Amino acid sequence: MNWLFAHDNRFLKADDGQVYSEVAFSYSNWERYLAHVDNLTILARMEKLGGLDKNTINLSSGPCVTFQKVEDPYGIRTLTPFPIGYKTVLEAVKKTDGVIARLPSEIGYMALKAARKTNTPYCIEVVGDGYQTMATYGNWKGKLYAPIAERKMKRNIASSHHTLYITENHLQERYPPVGYSVSCSNVEIPNIEEKTVSQRQVKIKSDRKRLHIGMNGSLSSPYKGFESTFLALAKIKSELPPFEFRILGRGPKERWQALAKELDLEKNVVFCGTLPNKEVCTWLDDIDIFLMPSKTEGQGRALIEALSRGCSCLGSNVGGIPELLEPEQLHESGDVATFANQIKELATNIEKQLLYAERGIERVKPFQSEILQNTRQEFFHRFKEAIEMRN
Template sequence: MKFLFIHDHKFPKLKDEYFCSYGFDDKFCDRYIQNFENFRIMACHTKAKGNEKKFSNKVKENISFVTFSSIKDILKRKTRKKIEDEINQSECLIVRLPSFIGLMSLKYIKKLNKPYLIEMVGCPWDALWNHSRVGKFVAPIMYLLCKNVIKEAPYVVYVTNEFLQNRYPTKGKSISCSNVILPENDENVLQQRLNKIRNEKYDKKIIIGTCATAGSRYKGQQNVIRALKILKNKGYEVEYQLVGGGDTSYLKSIAKKYDSYENVKFMGVLAHNEVFEWLDTIDIYVQPSLTEGLPRALVEALNRGCPAIGSDAGGIPELLGKENIYKRKSYKEFADVFEKANINKEELAIRNFEKAKEYEKNKLEARRSEFFNKFK
């Protein structure tokens, strides 16, 4: 069966070789290879940098690509013809939304009467509205386009349990199934976390952390940095560690403005296994996003027994208790939630570790494979 996966994701490329990146690695590929043959990806590409070659593996040789240098390419007649030809040669398709290539492709998918499934992984309204002034103009357009195509889609996989389903309902068949890929749940991890909490000194420095692209303002790290000054004035010694690539100049400027520069530490890009090691060293994980589907990084933190707090964006409230949620952008409310979480770290570690069990790989993959089989 000739299967085509469509999304805007930018795969690092060097000459004719494609590299894996966060969320699109070998495990991501295996999910589709075990269910479909002749796996082909239609997406974008970017020039591979040194850190991608260092931390990423090459995409498996049995996966083929058709990629474009930018989203603007899809406006060209030649590119649209190429998209239509690729769809025509495919027997079934999975379109991941939100994505511009995905929406363009759906027009040809329907025209050619090809069987398709949609994966809904985020909210375009929230993502674009919090991105830029131009984003505020595009947000309602993308929102309506996605809402309309999902409503009529025959099969939809949502990464959330409620949020995306309520905002983008479908008449077709659907399931809730996160994209997260967790290591096997290990009770020793929880015990080590509890020992770490119980042996803390009263006046120790509190390490909080976020794993996300540093250059994307909609990830919300700037609001955590603003809150550091409030916590400092209350007598807390807090260090905020940020894992991830991207341009850090904006966040550094916020840190200087709010007198918190020495309290912010940029960790750079870490390999996936190093992220789990890093999670074990921090005291509280923070998911400050302005827009989200169901954040993989937060689920991974719960899997390590991390006490965690997050904004009210997207599916974050589905993962955390109400007392650990603050209104997005409100750094003052963040400071209040932080204080409560810091007092209840042991209770939160146990609660979060148990919550992560709902996202164990074998449970998710079994549910997804059953749904894929219905689609096939």
Template sequence: MNVGCDNMKALFCYDGPLRKDKDGNYYGIALNNDMFSRYFQIADSITAVISTQNINEEEIANKYSKINLNNFQVISTPKLSSLNGILFNRALVKNVISEEINKSDFLIVRLPSIIGNLSIEIAESLNKPYFVEIVGCPWDAYWNHSYKGKLIALPSYWAMKKSVKNAPYALYVTNQFLQKRYTCKGRTIGCSDVSLRPLNESVLEKRLHKIKNMKNGDPIIIGTTAAVNVKYKGQEYVIKAISKLNKEGYNFNYYLAGGGDKSYLQSLAEKYGVIDKVIFLGTLPHEKVFEYLDEIDIYIQPSKVEGLPRALVEAMSRGCPSLGSLTGGIPELLNKKLIFDKGSVNEIYNLLKMIDKKIMFEEANRSFEKAKEYNKELLEKKRVTFYHEFIKSINNYQTCTEKNDFLKVEGNK
């Protein structure tokens, strides 16, 4: 690290959770080595105040990656993201955060999160520097989650608005959507949390060859990568749409990659007469995801809630012609003609009916080119520049403070 200060200690605040095994090792999915390593560009050590859950060996093998960074520690807190948590755990968590803030030079606050909101309140009261990273929308997440979720959607929305509005520095994972909904008066940047290795042009060539060799009557394979036990991911609308299409003589299969209890979607597929057309692949190891994406013909992201979906960007990086719902950052990625209102079976039906080989050729090229914007090196350079601006502002502030303190002392002599 070379940002003008030695031994900088960062505090990372987020609801999480991280997973913990019986030996005390921590694991995550999006919260992984790559993500936490970014912060070592501006910090010598990182402490994460975050809730944790126990994990078994089967879960580790399926989708979680071990966090094994040096100078990284976890301070586990009780869960706050529930009514009981807020009522009975808030005071304890507040004390933990306050103690850790006093040991740190600055905070990295990931939002939306209740721990994040609380840490900002404390940081401001202690005049401690912080920046926020906005990775999702609590309104969409809670409103589309359940009836109980609807009760806390509005309070969560306003809490997030307040946290982001006065942040001195804010990084958004979208370019437009989250910025419009949660405005910030400070310095801001749009920089996706999704990053890809350099793309190989041979991937696009194979995709175009695949499209060229499609024959009338061959099954058209649609794919979605998302948990199958979360209704707001929207797979049910695709199942209903292909049922209607297949009854009219089309031949659509639907491949679902993702973990969770599949019983609801499975019963729905049976009810709509496409149980043999809906294929549940379960959780795929990351190295197998690209093989699955190369096998499908069209990717669809039918979610009712999203930030900027990694699964969609990865599909586009394989040249997949892609459709998606009008939510979150999805419209920033796709051809506006291939976007449908969330939850609209009829619009999905009409779009799938419209797509032909000519459109697939055009969209394969478009997807591949758009995915290049998520090149890991380009995004990392943009992100690190932003981090260094933040650290420079801390150094300038500290220099001014020290100078003022010196002048006060000299003036009192």
């Protein structure tokens, strides 16, 4: 049996044919599907690897996985019945036994359209809010397209017999399921060892020379909230102990370097580039306070990873973030004053850091790989059974 996975992620192809991804999508991600099928085809955007260091990104290719390039689907033709890349998607869907569409994504929408046209079974993974993703994109085109994206997403989910959500409640309320559905995060964190809490407690109580504040997200994403963090840190810089603001993520950093210089934070900001998934935990172990002031967020994969390592976390009250943090750890998206005060208080409050560390680790224990794998495998087992019953 062959399945097809459709999403807008941008993969990078090296001269030797190996395929990489800067964000998630290491080969282990595909194993959740390969446990049920012989081959998996990935429909996505593709670019050349160029001069990126392979050791800093995730190897995505491997046995039984094939990548097929789809032209960048964004543009005016997105609004037409036949967007760019649809013919490529249609031909690929004709050759598969089942479609997995990760939404929101234009390639995902095209794959679902092709699946209905060819009567091919499909399931949907809901990983974000179609409206908010476009509304916070950063320009008028995104805001204009947002209501259309919302309708497309609602329409597609309303016809799905198998739907997987990464949130417990938030995305289900925004885009209600009709058929069989489950809540199962797409995060991949290792099993949390007992010593994680004690090691974090020792770190919090130690006499630190410098406070490490961290964020993890694409530098080119307008909705990650980097600007809020820069403004908040500038507002309270004189009231904080010596600190570094460490940023892990891909994308051009020139804009943020300029802002840091403008706000007199140039000596405080460290751009850490990208790291393979397996090295992110090590990076997080050196972070004291982790921030997620997003304008929109599906669930907050990076936040779950930070909580699992005992980081003291603060975030905005959007998307699935309130499912992970207590109200006192949240601020209204864009409320820099409240956000700054939260950082200032947490930076010097050892008792609160200890509380947040213990509470955070306990909160994300259900997201451990072994636990999620059971839910995920049951979902795809039922999807496979539905396909087999049709044949």
